[in-house]
Amino acid sequence: MGLFLDFNPFDNLLCILLGISFTVWFTLLLVFIIVPAIFGVSFGIRQLYMKTLLKIFEWATHRIERGAKDNNHLLYKPYSNAIIAKEPTSLEEEIKEIRRSGSNRDLDHASEFEMSDIFYFCRQGVESIMDDEVTKRFSAEELESWNLLTRSNYNFQHISLRLTVLWGLGVVIRYGFLLPLRVTLAFTGVGLLVVLTSIIGFLPNGRMKNFLSEQVHLMCYRICVRALTAIITYHDSENKPKNGGICVANHTSPIDVIILASDGCYAMVGQIHGGLMGVIQKSMVKACPHIWFERSEVKDRHLVAKRLSDHVEDKTKLPILIFPEGTCINNTSVMMFKKGSFEIGSTVYPVAIKYDPRFGDAFWNSSQFGMVNYLLRMMSSWAIVCSVWYLPPMTREEGEDAVQFANRVKAAIARQGGLVDLLWDGGLKRGKVKDTFKEEQQKLYSKMLAGQDSILPTFQAVF
Amino acid sequence: MGSRASTLLREEEIEEIKKETGFSHSQITRLYSRFTSLDKGENGTLSREDFQRIPELAINPLGDRIINAFFPEGEDQVNFRGFMRTLAHFRPIEDNEKNKDPIASEPLNSRSNKLLFAFRLYDLDRDDKISRDELLQVLRMMVGVNISDEQLGSIADRTIQEADQNGDNSISFNEFIKVLEKVDVEQKMSIRFLH
Numbered sequence: 300m301g302l303f304l305d306f307n308p309f310d311n312l313l314c315i316l317l318g319i320s321f322t323v324w325f326t327l328l329l330v331f332i333i334v335p336a337i338f339g340v341s342f343g344i345r346q347l348y349m350k351t352l353l354k355i356f357e358w359a360t361h362r363i364e365r366g367a368k369d370n371n372h373l374l375y376k377p378y379s380n381a382i383i384a385k386e387p388t389s390l391e392e393e394i395k396e397i398r399r400s401g402s403n404r405d406l407d408h409a410s411e412f413e414m415s416d417i418f419y420f421c422r423q424g425v426e427s428i429m430d431d432e433v434t435k436r437f438s439a440e441e442l443e444s445w446n447l448l449t450r451s452n453y454n455f456q457h458i459s460l461r462l463t464v465l466w467g468l469g470v471v472i473r474y475g476f477l478l479p480l481r482v483t484l485a486f487t488g489v490g491l492l493v494v495l496t497s498i499i500g501f502l503p504n505g506r507m508k509n510f511l512s513e514q515v516h517l518m519c520y521r522i523c524v525r526a527l528t529a530i531i532t533y534h535d536s537e538n539k540p541k542n543g544g545i546c547v548a549n550h551t552s553p554i555d556v557i558i559l560a561s562d563g564c565y566a567m568v569g570q571i572h573g574g575l576m577g578v579i580q581k582s583m584v585k586a587c588p589h590i591w592f593e594r595s596e597v598k599d600r601h602l603v604a605k606r607l608s609d610h611v612e613d614k615t616k617l618p619i620l621i622f623p624e625g626t627c628i629n630n631t632s633v634m635m636f637k638k639g640s641f642e643i644g645s646t647v648y649p650v651a652i653k654y655d656p657r658f659g660d661a662f663w664n665s666s667q668f669g670m671v672n673y674l675l676r677m678m679s680s681w682a683i684v685c686s687v688w689y690l691p692p693m694t695r696e697e698g699e700d701a702v703q704f705a706n707r708v709k710a711a712i713a714r715q716g717g718l719v720d721l722l723w724d725g726g727l728k729r730g731k732v733k734d735t736f737k738e739e740q741q742k743l744y745s746k747m748l749a750g751q752d753s754i755l756p757t758f759q760a761v762f
Numbered sequence: 763m764g765s766r767a768s769t770l771l772r773e774e775e776i777e778e779i780k781k782e783t784g785f786s787h788s789q790i791t792r793l794y795s796r797f798t799s800l801d802k803g804e805n806g807t808l809s810r811e812d813f814q815r816i817p818e819l820a821i822n823p824l825g826d827r828i829i830n831a832f833f834p835e836g837e838d839q840v841n842f843r844g845f846m847r848t849l850a851h852f853r854p855i856e857d858n859e860k861n862k863d864p865i866a867s868e869p870l871n872s873r874s875n876k877l878l879f880a881f882r883l884y885d886l887d888r889d890d891k892i893s894r895d896e897l898l899q900v901l902r903m904m905v906g907v908n909i910s911d912e913q914l915g916s917i918a919d920r921t922i923q924e925a926d927q928n929g930d931n932s933i934s935f936n937e938f939i940k941v942l943e944k945v946d947v948e949q950k951m952s953i954r955f956l957h
Binding site (some may be wrong): 424 | 791811817821828879883884905908917920945947950953955
């Protein structure tokens with residue numbers, strides 16, 4: 300009986316403490332995160348956070364390098380920076396040079412086969428085995444410095460007590476404090492989006508509805524941005540996409556959408572999914588017209604093009620947001636843009652997005668992680684830091700076809716974002732390369748053997 | 763992702779590979795990083811499919827022959843040692859190696875071994891001779907459908923005629939070396955590293 304009496308006041312105290320801490324926590328959340336999100340202001344807390352983190356990372360990297368030197372280990376070096384020196388010469392030049400160095404005859408007779416021709420293909424092949432431009436774009440960029448996440452650097456062994464303690468502290472902060480906070484915010488943001496857009500859906504179409512829909516979308520995306528602790532710098536906002544235009548950007552992860560949509564209103568394009576995604580999509584489209592396709596409709600290119608051009612012609616509708624690469628790339632390069640969105644003929648507003656990999660790698664490697672796993676990783680990184688550049692609008696010029704236009708836009712985005720501009724198709728992540736490329740190489744070589752006349756003319760692909 | 767850290771190369775292994783192939787420490791670690799990224803199955807070996815996944819290699823007309831060079835007779839998997847041993851053929855020849863003691867075993871990247879690598883690309887059945895048939899097959903790989911059988915046949919005939927010295931209508935390794943004695947093999951079959 301005595302024991303029973305002893306627990307009661309203690310229990311009460313515990314309840315009171317929990318109650319108080321929850322209230323405090325929610326108030327802080329509301330004041331510092333949700334209210335600013337509604338009005339689009341910022342207290343600068345995230346900037347301060349970023350600066351502190353950078354200083355800590357510098358110290359940590361320094362410590363690892365010093366520790367490695369002391370213990371005489373050599374550090375595991377990432378290969379994502381080039382290993383070998385490649386000279387960009389063409390097939391013809393290289394083979395001519397090889398023949399020149401070995402041939403006894405004069406060069407006029409040289410348009411036939413030499414056994415040394417094989418050296419060219421040999422070296423090209425082995426060079427691509429040592430280091431190629433494509434496969435490394437589909438896995439996360441490896442960092443030379445360390446950011447206290449074991450997932451991004453393989454040198455972390457027990458080097459010093461201080462470093463391990465720091466890392467442990469990092470884990471506690473990230474998983475114990477940041478992750479729950481972010482998950483709560485994410486649920487709030489998404490929940491509000493679904494509920495509010497459904498409510499707005501009941502309003503009659505008109506300016507009030509559009510205005511409210513824009514505000515709701517912006518507010519919910521801003522909450523989601525804070526849910527990821529995304530620190531975004533927008534450049535050149537005077538070039539922001541306008542109604543009736545198409546906004547194209549390089550694609551690294553689904554977060555790209557949240558980043559762009561928290562600064563402006565867009566009509567999204569995509570396939571209707573099931574589950575939670577589907578619910579969100581259906582409620583979003585009640586408030587303002589987005590373009591969602593059924594799975595079967597996606598294959599029909601004419602249908603897709605028609606719906607896009609119909610949308611663009613209606614100047615009251617929002618600009619369309621499209622990612623022409625078609626798949627997520629790891630943010631070190633821009634790969635081939637699919638020409639579909641460039642055939643429509645409206646103004647294109649290019650946007651370049653570059654993530655800073657030091658704080659958290661935003662690349663979604665869909666063959667390695669599912670969506671939920673990916674979001675958890677995002678929410679347990681330090682922050683997502685990125686820069687967004689709005690490039691001046693571009694239109695298709697006279698005599699330029701869709702493919703050339705797409706390449707021009709791609710080059711502009713790559714240049715601004717400091718990314719490598721590649722001709723390769725992002726579809727190579729999953730699929731095989733088309734045989735036509737090999738056939739072009741064979742055609743080029745055949746020209747050297749048999750002279751220009753007996754081969755059908757073809758354009759030369761430069762790789 | 764976590765398994766990669768646990769398969770970091772041990773120091774002793776790096777030393778052995780260094781001795782065998784002549785690559786430097788940092789080159790070996792970078793190539794190891796490359797090896798693990800190609801190894802999708804994460805079992806420490808590469809299969810032919812792992813190589814074929816490299817688009818630039820898949821469009822190379824002799825891609826399959828080059829991939830074959832990595833796999834010893836009858837095997838389907840290559841481990842890191844084998845990978846490095848084959849890549850070592852393309853290491854540039856350094857000046858201080860040119861005048862090495864001839865009694866010491868020949869380095870993998872000697873002129874002779876580079877030529878042997880190329881020879882083996884032609885020698886499909888690994889019988890140390892390039893027959894007319896084998897030459898035709900390799901030529902067909904390099905030109906695709908763009909040259910007629912007759913023309914290709916005459917090119918093959920002429921090549922064998924010029925190279926063949928003992929009259930057996932095929933090219934042996936020594937005859938191969940003779941034909942290419944003036945070619946700058948050291949430079950054309952070498953890949954320069956940045957580190």
